[in-house]
Amino acid sequence: MADAQDWTGIVAAATRAPSIHNTQPWLFAGAGDRLEVSFDPRRALPVLDPTHRQQVISCGAAVEFAAVAARAMGQDVEVEVAPASDHPDHLDHLATLRVTGQRAAGADDRALAAAIAARHTQRAAFADRAVPTELVDQLQAEAGAYGVWVETLSRSDAELTAVALLSRAEQVEQQDPGYRAELEQWLRTDPAALDGIPVDAVSGEDPATRPSNWLVRDFLVGQRAAGRPPAAGDDDDPPAVQRPTVLLLGTDGDDSRAWVQAGRALGRVLLRATAAGLAASPLTQALDWPATRTRMTVQLSIVGHPQMLLRMGWPTTPGRETGRRPVAEVLRPVE
């Protein structure tokens, strides 16, 4: 049985989870052998994520990080996902972690836990080297344990469609003043910021000028210093074309429970990939708004619901660590 002190270390690991715009929309309450994980509506993104779907996914990733950390600390844990709530205002309690006993942590537990600190969203170009198919098989199996399916979109017929939908969604979002204001609200120039996206974690270049079919989200819309594009002399080789592996994660259902499960699977996939030396960055522009998300479901003939698009590959530069709020701000004792 864990006491309140034990939850501090586990919650510190949980807060390293990725979250949309690094909003960290989670709250934890620890009591004895239970840790409750809730959504914090005060950290909502009303324009980008009106249903809170991506924030609940973020909380699900935090649940998985907590479970991985607990197992590596020698605790057996069970996760109980709260019953579905499709009312956006009643998403408070999402999941409970319960310590059920002690265990001897194995090498795999330790490798996954070490990946918690090593993982960072990597938006830069990846090396021109394929993601091993055995690893993708493993990611599919591990996500499958949470009822989440994983498909590779790269080099499939679906790729062209998804690429076009993503580019169009990015364009439509950029034209929305509310979307741009929200982006700006979560962009940070202070390197010591405890939340939000540090400007140096995103490319200063316009993502549209990259030699890549997949467009990463542009966090600097309207703020990029008007500069000349890098001059390419006649003798310069053209930049290498980037064709990252892109994985689509989806679920059969589409309620808060399915979103928590999608987040747990995302957390697991990211830690497994990091432990294998890979890096990733979500590409969720075409899934932000219900209408564009429905378009993707229809045009890709998806049976079920798309939850996450993940660009994955071998990193060529170290990832940038982003800030986190201290545990004391997010962990409360159960009343």
Ligand SMILES: Cc1cc2nc3c(=O)[nH]c(=O)nc-3n(C[C@H](O)[C@H](O)[C@H](O)COP(=O)(O)O)c2cc1C
């Ligand atoms: C549900 C979800 C959606 C995200 N969507 C995007 C995205 O569209 N583009 C992007 O560059 N990063 C995206 N991210 C990554 C977050 O910006 C990132 O997790 C956050 O800034 C914290 O940084 P870290 O992952 O390096 O710890 C997303 C993360 C989550 C959990």
